[in-house]
Amino acid sequence: AQKVTQAQTEISVVEKEDVTLDCVYETRDTTYYLFWYKQPPSGELVFLIRRNSFDEQNEISGRYSWNFQKSTSSFNFTITASQVVDSAVYFCALSDRTQGGSEKLVFGKGTKLTVNP
């Protein structure tokens, strides 16, 4: 069965520290997609990145970077020089395509990041 584990429930850092959010997944599929979403206190989930299973290149976008390793089934997210505005709950998600053709996302439980000034 598809499963996403975000073992870190809450992380607290001081501004300008680097922080890594872990995501480990289990999948029966050979082709799959991984996502990260940010949910600030306002409630809206903000799409951050999509990665397909054939692309293991790491990605960097400004202060954000993602490390995808199929060998360890992990898709970790690093924020460099964290800022107070990074405070949010971060969800990792995995595509789930059933034999019946139904498609949906499986979310991890989320990691709440607090960046203190």
Next chain:
Amino acid sequence: DTEVTQTPKHLVMGMTNKKSLKCEQHMGHRAMYWYKQKAKKPPELMFVYSYEKLSINESVPSRFSPECPNSSLLNLHLHALQPEDSALYLCASSQGWATSYEQYFGPGTRLTVT
């Protein structure tokens, strides 16, 4: 423009009321979703519409009734809700109904059932 709008932002309703949540997107997306999110939990999928047809109903109680009047609009009609239905209701859309597409979420409606 990657915006999904939802109205109202907050809703308080009694267990005998009938109300509706509305969602709109103008990105030309052909798939739209309703999610329910309880505090400190991830979103739970309720319904998926693809090309204005209901594609997934995750065994949601009939007191929740979705409607997709056109490709840009998605409604969720509420009737005879229970206090445990109090949650954040999120609407999302994506280019197509396939998990290869990223979903864009609205700000949500925070529903309280009294």
